[in-house]
Amino acid sequence: MTFTIPIDNGDALKNAETDSQRTLYPYVTGTSIVAIKYKDGVLMASDMGGSYGSTLRYKNIERVKAIGKHSLLGASGEISDFQEILRYLDELVLNDNMWDDGNSLGPKEVHNYLTRVMYNRRNKFNPLWNTLVLGGVKNGQSYLGMVSMIGVSFEDNHVATGFGNHLARPILRDEWHADLSFEDGVKLLEKCMRVLLYRDRSAINKLQIAKITEEGVTVSQPYSLKTFWEFQAFHNPTAGAQGSW
Amino acid sequence: MTKQHANWSPYDNNGGTCVAIAGSDYCVIAADTRMSTGYSILSRDYSKIHKLADKAVLSSSGFQADVKALQKVLKSRHLVYQHQHNKQMSCPAMAQLLSNTLYFKRFFPYYAFNVLGGLDEEGKGCVFTYDAVGSYEKVGYSAQGSGSTLIMPFLDNQLKSPSPLLLPAQDAITPLSEPEAVDLVKTVFASATERDIYTGDKLEIMILKADGIRTEVMELRKD
Numbered sequence A: 001m002t003f004t005i006p007i008d009n010g011d012a013l014k015n016a017e018t019d020s021q022r023t024l025y026p027y028v029t030g031t032s033i034v035a036i037k038y039k040d041g042v043l044m045a046s047d048m049g050g051s052y053g054s055t056l057r058y059k060n061i062e063r064v065k066a067i068g069k070h071s072l073l074g075a076s077g078e079i080s081d082f083q084e085i086l087r088y089l090d091e092l093v094l095n096d097n098m099w100d101d102g103n104s105l106g107p108k109e110v111h112n113y114l115t116r117v118m119y120n121r122r123n124k125f126n127p128l129w130n131t132l133v134l135g136g137v138k139n140g141q142s143y144l145g146m147v148s149m150i151g152v153s154f155e156d157n158h159v160a161t162g163f164g165n166h167l168a169r170p171i172l173r174d175e176w177h178a179d180l181s182f183e184d185g186v187k188l189l190e191k192c193m194r195v196l197l198y199r200d201r202s203a204i205n206k207l208q209i210a211k212i213t214e215e216g217v218t219v220s221q222p223y224s225l226k227t228f229w230e231f232q233a234f235h236n237p238t239a240g241a242q243g244s245w
Numbered sequence B: 001m002t003k004q005h006a007n008w009s010p011y012d013n014n015g016g017t018c019v020a021i022a023g024s025d026y027c028v029i030a031a032d033t034r035m036s037t038g039y040s041i042l043s044r045d046y047s048k049i050h051k052l053a054d055k056a057v058l059s060s061s062g063f064q065a066d067v068k069a070l071q072k073v074l075k076s077r078h079l080v081y082q083h084q085h086n087k088q089m090s091c092p093a094m095a096q097l098l099s100n101t102l103y104f105k106r107f108f109p110y111y112a113f114n115v116l117g118g119l120d121e122e123g124k125g126c127v128f129t130y131d132a133v134g135s136y137e138k139v140g141y142s143a144q145g146s147g148s149t150l151i152m153p154f155l156d157n158q159l160k161s162p163s164p165l166l167l168p169a170q171d172a173i174t175p176l177s178e179p180e181a182v183d184l185v186k187t188v189f190a191s192a193t194e195r196d197i198y199t200g201d202k203l204e205i206m207i208l209k210a211d212g213i214r215t216e217v218m219e220l221r222k223d
Helices: A079-098 A107-123 A163-175 A184-199 B062-087 B091-105 B148-159 B178-197
Strands: A028-030 A031-036 A041-047 A050-052 A055-058 A064-067 A071-078 A131-138 A142-145 A151-157 A158-160 A207-213 A214-218 B017-022 B026-032 B035-037 B040-043 B050-054 B056-060 B110-118 B125-130 B136-139 B141-145 B202-209 B212-219
Touching: A028 A079, A028 B202, A031 A071, A031 A142, A031 A163, A031 A184, A041 A071, A041 A131, A041 A142, A041 A158, A041 A184, A055 B202, A064 A079, A064 A207, A064 A214, A071 A079, A071 A107, A071 A207, A071 B125, A079 A107, A079 A131, A107 A142, A107 A151, A107 B062, A131 A207, A142 B110, A151 B062, A163 A184, A163 B040, B017 B110, B017 B125, B017 B148, B017 B178, B026 B050, B026 B110, B026 B125, B026 B136, B026 B148, B026 B178, B040 B110, B050 B062, B050 B091, B056 B062, B056 B091, B056 B141, B062 B110, B091 B110, B091 B125, B091 B136, B110 B141, B110 B178, B110 B202, B125 B141, B141 B148, B148 B178, B178 B202, B178 B212
Parallel strands: none
Antiparallel strands: A028 A050, A028 A071, A031 A041, A031 A158, A041 A207, A050 A055, A064 A071, A071 A131, A131 A142, A142 A151, A207 A214, B017 B026, B017 B141, B026 B202, B035 B040, B050 B056, B056 B110, B110 B125, B125 B136, B202 B212
């Protein structure tokens, strides 16, 4: 009873003609998104950088957008695919509004829709190269979830994409607690974003924090974090190190 | 000149272990709640157990997006069944449906490792174990997922299954009582958690009996 599935890239997919019809690698990418649930709803932070490989090409990209009345969508990965997803969601929200029945799509519904979209693109071997964070509040219930480019999704009290998953999540696991105040939530997110600034080469020091509550969405103006570079370890990083580390 | 391809795989393994044990009038289905990717943990509280029908509970580990899609397909097929036959699907019926659903994608499989547990038409516990493309077998107990290789030999030792070669065919249902079976499950998961990095955080146990379903949760090591 053993059927093993090959997990590496299949040879059947290397045909040049069919390759031009599907996404092979990302071009302009955004780095981490970090988001937490707090007392009144959800806070989501991202920087405004768009990298073109190792070049920091764009420095004014908004990677967190409001969706309908109750949700916030943050994206890391390919920026053009994020824009396409926003177009899909525009149509979804438009059709929802056209019913004119007083009901509106909540964050859970949008998250489910996005999961299905990402999974179906993965099934066609033409993924949308993003990891998405969906947060929102509806009827007093906060919601926060994540979808990856192959359709893996889950919800939690705090999520982070890309490098954020490695660097921010441990901080959040230690310091997040239920019913954070707005100020404490922002401080916690800034702590995470600062670590990412120091350690993620594609992060830039220009960030936005978006807030969603029952009342609605607020996206802050872009601002920078204070950084401290006088740590001993930064001064002479290779002192005492053997070899090339 | 071959183009450089980014290594993109449509599959990922989100880890985790599932176990089920069949008793004379009960069935125990258990799974850990850790969801991982590579060496990172995505969630410490993700349930791998899903009730498909009153008497059929599915537990699956593997690639979580495929598992979710598989559940949705089975749930919707069950709904149609209920509309057409005015009754819930029995566990053996669900077992066949799951097998057929998996084989349907034989050439782009659901990367899901399933254990289906429940009560058969006579009220006896039944466990069905699967591979990713639908080959299945009715057994007295089974483990699937990242910790299965650690757990299965121990279950073999403890649950003394009669040889399937015997004639007349003997049931592999364990004579253990329900509390003993639940205790055994807790023991095997505590052990698997020690050595399997993808198993841990919390253990979710569902006990199915004729009068209903009970759920228990136990903490596991989080490292």
